[in-house]
Amino acid sequence: MSLTSISLFCILAVLANASPVPNQPRSVYTLREGKPRLSFQERATVSGKSIQELLAIDRANVVAKYEHNNKLAAAAKASGLLTKSKRQSTIGLTDVNSGGVDELYYGTLQIGTPSQDITFDFDTGSSDLWVPTQNSNGYNDGTHFNTAASSTFQSTGQSFADQYGxxxxxxxxxxxxxxxxxxxxxxQYFGAVTQVSSSFDNNPATGLCGLAYQSIASSGQAPLPLNLYNSGQISSPEFGFRITADTSNGAELTMGGIASDYAGASFQSTPVTTQTYYEVNTNGITVNENIVSGSFPAAIDTGTTLIYVPTSAASAFYNAIPGSSSAGNGAYNYPCDFSGTVGFNFPNIGNLDFNVNDLNAGNNGDGTCVGAVQGQDIQDTNGNDFAIIGDVFIKSYYTVFNFGSNYVAFSPANGNT
Incomplete structure (x- = not known):
């Protein structure tokens, strides 16, 4: 998928990425759509796995997501022409929080005639829109899209398939x-899905709405933002994310512009360097305002919870936090009472710190915490090791994704961190 996602939406994964989490034995526990999630410690207990093992599973999902979309991007040509448009609209997002960690954010779209309300995980790390239908093999609590009830539904007769972790x-x-x-x-083109992995049963959202570039769409069709812009529905080729911390209220997605309370805000932007995911360059990861690693590109991915950086950068990051230690496989523990600053340094911007409280992905019970910055060598479409910067960072900023002038812009969040 992308650099979150993700980018599209899981009980054995400690953190959400735009992909579903791995399958789990049904005899252990099954979390159904729309139900709250267990905390990380509770998941470790019911699964018989350690937090580090769960992190390793999530890491494998993220790698698979990006490897899959890199194949799509390699075969795609950059798309370009955009037409004029007129307006914007905002929808609310629900924060899924487990054990104090904000895992994913989902909202509602209307599909069909008459319209049916369907919840979606909105993912800047992928580009396809898909939803399970009424005859899907997946668990259905009444939220799947009923194609037979829509007078405007049309099948193209072409197959659709996608892979997330x-x-x-x-x-x-x-x-x-x-x-x-x-x-x-x-x-709007979308995948009317009839076969889904059982891991989707555990997702609080029904479908996935990819928001990245058309070049990585499995369908080959325009993602929803581009379609809205090309058809004159939105005022500008951009959308803005406000994702909150530890609350089910206040998160929102504005298509075609930014939230009204940010109209006078100061934004800092950095250019998109590869039009697949929202991939940008960084000058490195920072601790206490100092760049402690080499430079690397990064995808800004609303569909991924944690932050994944090249293994050399992860090592340098935790070496700069006294008392930290490797937990193996790219995971690290650090002192829970660490109170310094952490963030990234971007071209044209400089340092952007994220809330240090969000570095905590789980308490080990011995004065150390599991770090939300993980080491993983993942290659982008150019073959470079890059980072996936997920919600742990994004919720500290109102973030704008512009697919016309091709940049990502940030403004400090208004009281949400």
């Missing part, structure tokens, strides 16, 4: 009316 989905490429708040894409 250890999870997969497949079905038919279709079109229908899709509404984002007051905006309507008609028609």
């Amino acid at each position: 250890s999870g997969t989905c497949s079905g038919t490429l279709a079109t229908d009316t899709v509404s984002f708040g007051s905006l309507t894409a008609n028609p």
